[in-house]
Amino acid sequence: MTDYSTIDVVHEGAVDWLTLNRPDRLNALDATMVGELWDYFGGLQSDYARRIVVMRGAGKAFCAGLDLVWFKSSQAGMPKGATDRGPGPSLADIVLKMRSCPQAIISLVRGAACGGGxxxxxxxxxxxxxRSARMNAAFVKLGLSGCELGTSYFLPRMVGTSVAADLMMTGRFIHADRALATGLISEVVDDDELEGAARxxxxxxxxxxxxxxxKTKETMGLAACIGDLAGVIALEDHTQMACMQASSFAQTVAEFGETRIERG
Known part of the structure; x- marks a missing residue:
């Protein structure tokens, strides 16, 4: 798939600018957008020419989560209590592809990022x-568990168990300043400075x-699943050897040393 209708992808050298493009619905997720995101991130898995993906939302929101209007219409006529995820990809598939693709992914969050967003x-x-960012794990507000699509994996590791429980059990919003204080995000800027911060x-x-x-992205992901320091160090040693064999490490070290000498 190359012609997308709900996402916009601009190639800029080794960087892709990926924009969720349903601004009239606050970039809410419907089946088409899920399929297009799955196709896009699936195509990155062995594409080493593209090194970075910057993801953002068109208009005033990042992504309002599931498009409930679309969901209601898609469920019309189904037996009571039935849920049809359909034969196509799910949002969970996209999350897994984002974590397994070799590119560094930067999210620029403006406005709402709710639920699946x-x-x-x-x-x-x-x-x-x-500064307008507001994010929440909305699932518990819909009568579901707050643990969905990897939330219970990501949030406790990022912000600690107490803050994670607060957000997942209540569905309350976390705004930009608190998100920065808890380590959920790395930087807060004015909305119109998001692209500049990314660049x-x-x-x-x-x-x-x-x-x-x-290898940094890959190793960080693997290290999160290892329970002891010795295992993490062994993984890091293995990774460093692979990096040395795959690149001109000695030349890079020499150039780095020369640069330090020149700068005094």
């Missing part, structure tokens, strides 16, 4: 928020080696 933010590697970050990300950037 919040999960897209959580599945990103780096999160920058505009500044991109400069530093592209200054790293391609294999080093990929």
């Amino acid at each position: 919040f999960n897209l933010v959580l599945a990103s590697d780096i999160r920058i928020a505009g 500044s970050l991109i400069v530093d990300l592209l200054a790293t080696s391609p294999v080093g950037l990929r």
